[in-house]
Amino acid sequence: MQDALALVDLVAKAASAYQRPDLARRLAATRTRLSDPAVHVLVVGEFKQGKSSLINALVGAPVCPVDDDVATAVPTAVRHSEVPYARVRYESETEGAEGDVVEIAIEDVASYVTESANPDNREKLRLVEVGLPRRVLATGVVLVDTPGVGGLGSAHAATTLAALPMADALLFVSDASQEYSGPELDFLRQARELCPEVACVLTKTDFYPSWRKVAELNRGHLDRVGVRAPILPVSSTLRHDALDAGDQELNQESGFPALVSHLRDEVARQSSLGVVGAAVADMRWAVTQLRSQFEGELAALADPARAQAVMVRLEDAKAQAERLRSQASRWQQVLVDGVGDLTSDLDHDLRERIRQVVKEAENALDISDPAETWDEFEPWLYRRTAEDVAHHYALMTRRGRELAAEVAEVFALDGQEINLVVQTGSPTDTLGGSSTLSALELKSASVVTQALTVMRGTYGGVLMFSMMPTMLLGLALPLAPIAAIGMFLGRRTLSDERERHLGQRQAQAKTAVRKYVDDVSFAVSKESRDNLRLVHRQLRDHFTSQAEELHRSAAAAQLAAQQAMAEDGATQARRQRDVEAELQRLAGLSARVEGLAGYQ
């Protein structure tokens, strides 16, 4: 990671030196992404399993309130920051708008997130964010403490499930007092399909003598349902004592070093592979742009006889780059069409899912008396809806990535033509005269093409990746309607009305179902539309600036070639040597970038 940062700085310096502030800006953005990669780790589990203690012990500070009774009601995200801070993000009142953000003191976090201070999240908090200068988090890990209230079968669990497709990793927390229960294992089975990295943390090992046995039993359960996840036994209490006393041995015993290294080596590394990969692609791109500037000039200098042809091609290249950055370019079309398709596909997907849920619900209500079956029916409805929403989000993430890849592909294909022109026709008849050049040419055959091709693989993922933080914040299932149903159609009301007609009860129940499902579908479709807008904007900005950069490279190459042609022979010879030297230097830089790519 440090190597990558140093190299980005070096390439950025080169870009500034060669008068390409646009490339320097891109690299500055790369640097930011690289130094703050934001790996979202959801901490999930039944309530009172020690999730908040786990996070506190991990960062060595009481950021998440811990109580024997009250549980966490609002998700808390803990991330790295040199300057400690805490802020509260509220639900937005109006559609499409960001909610208010209020800075608070870190000591006050408890009064915002606990169940007793904020029952049923009446304050309408969306998220509490805490920043701390901690080494564990320096790799970009963002720990998200989720509310466990109500158990895994409940509506809260539904929210968590829905957030899974956006998370980079999942820490599933259960304490060592007992093996997994049915609902816990169900959750894990589903999580496996929605999240790439799952690890199971077994807490309170200091307190339960038979934790080894429990771990072993859990291992067996995980194997049986095919969840390949490590089990990490930890004791937050021991970790705490160890940090207080600076006791290395005790720290080892607490099991936390293994957890930390899992976060650093597995979770953060997996996603840093992505971030570094993207940085490599950015640097390749920048170096290639710098090189193509000189290569055009060199082509003109090396063979004055064909200089005119080179000039014409450079002119062409510029024009093509111009087209690439215009509204009418092919990639723009693909992007606009793709977003349109995606919007309607997602809309359709959601509608189809919701319709299926409603259909099943109504079928069930038709053949039973809601007064008797509502108790089982209600949780079923929540679970069923949550699963569908989770799969809907998973589809959105996947299709978003695919779209990014598709646009990258088209962009690369159209960019390739520009590239060929810059490289000038067939290398043998155009550049054959210069041995230096042909040697260079072999290596740089189609550097730009490479750079563009690389994007196909990387950018799709990385662009989506850089959007995740926003998406993760955006995820919320409406919980309020759930409470409303309970009141509206609670057991009591139903029992009181026992004498009334069955049909009326069924109709009432169906209305409640439709109202709930409508609320869910409204909230979810708003989320996914907002996210799509974000995808659209990011992809457009990204490729537009690349087109700009291509254009600028072509223009610079043309200008340099023109100037070179105007000089006398001696100056030209000197200039050729200079340019070759510059290209050598850039080739060196290029080699270092490739080295970084290989090192991964």
Added chain:
Amino acid sequence: MSLLGDVEGVLQTAATATAGTPLAAEVAALERRLHEPLRLALAGRVKAGKSTLVNALIGEELAPTDAGECTRVVTWYVNGPTYRVTLQPRSGAGRQVRFHRDRGALEIDLGSTPPEEIERLVVEWPSGSLRSTTLVDTPGIASLSTDVSERTVQFLAPGEDQATPADAVLYLLRHLHTTDLRFLEAFHDDEVAQPTPVNTIGVLSRADEVAAGRLDAMASASRIAERWRGDAKLRRLCQTVVPVAGLLAQTGRTLREAEFDALRRLAGEPGETTEAMLRSADRFLAEWATCQVTAPERQVLLDRLGLFGVRLSLGLIRQGGKSTATDLAAELLHRSGLDELRSALAGQFTARRDVLKARAVLLALDEVMGRAPEGPGASAVAGQLERIAAGAHEFAELRLLNALRIGALAVKDAELEDMERLLGGAGPSLAARLGLEADASPDAVRQALEATLTRWRRRAESPLSTRPVGDAARVLVRTCEGLLVATPG
């Protein structure tokens, strides 16, 4: 005529009506059940500590307990003249099975019978604790193996037309989970009263683990139980919630001299040493060169007391002056909350034992008679059943108590509390029912009772009372009158 007398009467009619049919045996069984001890079932999620609590209540380590899921078959613990275990398969006759007891828990040899084909195991054990109550240990719900959970649901909430074999239930909760609520909601019936919190007591089990071993765990647990008692959802489902540290209770009742001796020697070690040892379970079991207590001894202590129990015991020996095994055991028992649980049991269940049993028997009889052929005998039984269900004041009280618990009666909170108390919600004693101190003078009690009677009589006759409130007041008037008759002076 007393309620039990009425029930016996209807059972006799039923016996005549079913004489000579296969149902006769079932009616006879109900007749016996009426005179048997109250059947108290322990239910809850897996690993809620049911078996440990069974042991604590019996005062012996009988039910096997383990880190993994342990109880897989519904097991009855019955007072009997000899030690005997009977296996009752789902079909066929019960047979005696072999068992042996090796330093504690029973090991029962089920032979070749798979658990799913066993309806129940009946452990007969001569024990004073079982004389008034039969305990039924059930497999945990939300178990990974659904058929194990299924057995408990089958047992306690068998569905539409079947009566549950249990008279009352202790429901063990570690946290309030949705499955718990759903299960509790399923465990009720509609005949005598709708959702019946009256025969259920909630237990915040494994209370010693609430604070992950801190010494104030029990205080914390009491606070949680207190909050749960006020929780509207739970109020509808159980009488009260009591925190119990099952392991402490079990060991408190069965503490051995050798164990106390080991604890005493451990308490003799320097404070820093024991503190370092008690840092974690692993450390406690590790090699400690200078320690006077051997590792196997420490293993026993940890198994029997848990980390919290060991910490607590050391404190009690060092500062609390508990210098004998009996003293320590008594204190552990006291701290475990078992006493509170027993007094809740006595107040809520034992005092109402006859009503609860009568209710269970009537429900079962109704179910049995539903299968009997039509005839004058059957309709006589049905008539009598209905008369008892509608007429018995005890059931009227139960119904009212239920209505209060589920919040079906629109009265102010203070009045609600008064009504519940008068019906024995805070304890069966007269003083408790009237909200007086336990040592109130007979005169004061009598005066208060008369005042209460007048108040409810007025409420019953007031044209301003709504009908449900008027009905409730009439029930309370009868309750007061009954109490007045039973009060000397």
